[in-house]
Amino acid sequence: MIRETLEKLSKEAAEQINEALAKENALEMLERIRVLYFGRKGKITELLKDVGKLSQAERPEAGSLVNQVKKSIEASLESAIQGAKKRKRESRLKSERLDVTLPGKSPKIGSLHPLTQIERDISAIFARFGFSVVRGPEVETDWYNFESLNIPKDHPSRDMQDTIYISNDLLLRTHTSPVQIRVMQQVKPPLRILCPGAVYRHDFDASHSPMFHQIEGLLVDEEVTFGDLKGVLGFFAREFFHESKVRFRPSFFPFTEPSAEMDIQCFICHGKGCVVCKQSGWMEILGCGMVDPSVFKHVGYDAERYQGFAFGIGIERPAMLKLGIPDIRLFFDNDVRFLRQFQ
């Protein structure tokens, strides 16, 4: 009797599960089937209750039969649920599919002006020697810009710099060197300073802008030699241009003695000679020298005790060389097609 019932039940369950699997809401249907058979009043649950009512002799066999069927239905139900779950996940994955070949969404990122970038690069190199950054006014007096730097009025050395004046005594600084004087007036040695900033000259063409930028450096202590100057600036050239071949040529600046120009081996042709270096194999990079004793005198330093070196680097020229920019005026046009090239 019970055997027949169980057979029927198990056949019914198999049919119901198959039916459920075919449906959209298969998981829901399968849950219902589970309740139908194994719920508190489920068909199998009821059967187990009936088994309890049988005589002791009949119970073991009947019990084992019911349990067998129970396990078999449970197993097929479980595998049906797993299958249904898998199908559901698969259909979700399919529905979520993107066209990954479409372009991504970039954040908006701006850019620093190339001159700011170069100024920072240069400052960072000298910061490693303990140079700290100071600034000075762009409008200077004749004394700070010229007299204190050993460039007297009515002297041919003033021809080296074509000045823009505001009044007889006030002018736009022609170099960052007056900052040296302002700092030395305020503090006693030792000192290591770097003064970046805008400077102005009466000149305008493809390689001269009336406003351009310099970085002035000054190191003063008791034992500083021309050899130290060569070492520090050679280090700079190596770090900034990745070019370690430098040469120092004697030159003239009214506020340094001895004075020198530093050239680096042309990094375009590596010394063979090209258009950029005008066939010389060398590029003129900066002017430098040992601080002239008369400059120390102007700021009240003892020139027998203290000595030091100073240098001035134009920012535009190395930037043009390094980035391959042909015309200095591009820096101040602010064309975004130019600016966006320097992220």
Next chain:
Amino acid sequence: MIISLRWLSQFLPHFDLTKAEDVAHKLTMGGIEVEAISKLGEGLNGVVVGEVISKKKHPDADKLSLCVVNIGKEKLSVVCGAANVRDGLKVPVAVVGTELPNGLKIKSSKIRGEISEGMICSESELGLTGTSLGIMELPEESKVGVALTEALDLKDSLLEVALTPNRGDCLSYLGIAREVAAVCRREGAKLVPPAIGLHEISQPTSQFMRVEIEDPEACPRYTARIVGNLKVAPSPFWLRTRLERNGIRPINNIVDITNYVMLEMGQPLHVFDLKTIEGGVIRVRLSKEGEKIVTLDKKDRRLDKGDILICDAQRPIALGGVMGCEDSEISADTSDVLIESAFFHPTKIRLTSRRLNLISESSYRFERGVDPENVIKALHRAACLMQDICGGRVLNGALDSYPKPFKKIVIGFRPERAKRILGAEISPEESGEILSSLGFHVKSATQDILQVEIPSWRLNDVTREVDLIEEIARIRGYESVPSSLPGGRFVENILPPEDALFKLKADLSDMLVKFGWREAINLSFVSPQLLKSFHISDRLVTLLNPLGEEFSILRPTLIPSLLGSVRKNIAQQNMDLRLFELRTVFQSKGKSIDERYHLSAVATGESSPKFWGDKAKEITFYDLKGDLEALLKGVNRCVDFRPLTAQVRAAIPAKAGICVPLYLHPHNNQAVYVSNISIGWVGEIHPDILDKLEIEQRVFAFDIDVSRLLETESTKDLFKSISRYPVISRDIAVLMPRETEVGKLIEIISNNKPSILIHFDLFDVYLGEQIPKDKKSVAINLNFGSSDKTLKDEEVDQALNKLIASIQKSDTFKIRE
């Protein structure tokens, strides 16, 4: 200055100057920079001197001639197209097989049926000049058949030397020769100065002329000679060539000799026609205010007080050291001349030359200082050349007025000091040797100190021990100093505000870049017209000598030039822009100039970058306000925005007196405050301004005084502990009249903030059908929480109800259910 190596080698017969690159390198590394080398006569090997012996018209071409040219060993038929070809002319002929400097190969050919066996060349075809009209005409005395390089003395190299202003002594062959002798130091090899072989006649110069110097300060030395019975004529070919190679146009033999000696010895000379000098006297005096003269260039010159004048008994005959006067000039019938060689004070000459805007070869040398002892030698040399070249007779004795002779200067040089400065040891012996090679005289030498006498040609520029150190270092070569790194003491003296400003500027720029802004740099100059269109006119800094009207004012604000950049970019179809600039602005403040750093930004167009998945969004006022808020928070400042009233505007530093409001939109603007200090504004540019600039889209901007911002307090808080208890979130919607500013509502909430309200966000402003037409609904999310317990719903409700009551206290606001 140009240096011909052929000429230079006359001074240095024992030195090897055949390799131009070598000489140039040594000079450059010794401090005399050679900027370029040009080698003459290269590629001219097959070019010879020919003489045109006959010329006929080409039968088939109007512009061509058939010439027969004698080149010595043969006669060639040559077709020539130049108009200036004629019988008897000496010409350069490139024979068959020659390859000219421009790459042209000469072949025997037929031109319109006529045979041509070579080519008559122009100067440009020979690479001698850039352009030329017609064929080159050679001097009559050229020998037929001789190689052109020989005929024109073309086996020469020219060095282009760039001299620093301290080296006036090198503005001559003699000076450069001294340098070469020192940098190419060779045992026993000495410089040979130009020869002076005078054959004076017995008549003394003093019989005809005397010299009176009124102002020995302005003219410490004046020497003169008379040469008579001269014949004025063109100079010989070699002399003309040398002058031309140095860029000086030959005039006649007398004038050419003065220029030649100037190039040779560095001493500018002047010659007067003796018959034009009245009263037998040369008087050197300073000009009086308003005196008038006519200089050699035929220009009327009005003098100031204090120019040096060379006068005769009656009148000025030259502007001393700068230029002669027209009426004492050498002319074709001149037969007797007075040669002047003098020392004029450098500053005097410079002042005169600047004031009259008259820079001559002579003034250029005088203002850099000539050699006072060379004055007389150059005089003799010029007289000697006039005697040899012009057949002149030199009168006996020179006039030499030298009231205040220059003193010899002796400087002590300590090798130990040189070592301390250079970082390289140089023995006293080597130091002495180098100094001697440059013409310094070592009077005495011990291990500790050398007593060095300065040569007369370096008195201007070598005045101290350190100058001697440089001389030794440069001749020995900077390469010989080993590179080292500075040790030294710890630097305590940093200047704190500067470093802080540097950091603040870097922080602000970096953040703006992250927010999508691009840094711009404009020139510091603006045009008055541009400022006028912005209604800016007060306290402007005007330049005395600007590059032009449009560069004549130092900008008092960055905004106009930034808008200029916007306009230029829009013209290039770049419509979506965010540009900022962090630079100096200038304002006059009494007699001084106030310089401050400002950060200004302008933005327009679409919010970039474009994305296919989003709708394009226009940049709005709120983009700038939000960026500014984040920016100031990023540098740890407490920012708030207030109405930009006229008073507040005036309180913005560096803006005082400048009419900021007039270029801003009358409604869309706010003042920016940090810790109760106004530091700038954010707003929209007035459409009137945009119309003037022809910008057709809305532009928003902000402007911050960074110098002022630096002075405000940085409010970086210490760490606050994070609450372990949950946050309870509630939303409210407030109905309010459309024209009422939401700021009022925010103010009420801030002023009545319950202690358990952690923060609130405004997340929606609704206008639409759900609410009356004249109202707007503002939705706010409120977050409640406590750091020491979990809040109960009732506690939150109570706090919220209290807040709602405060909001509804005014009839303006009503909570939407």
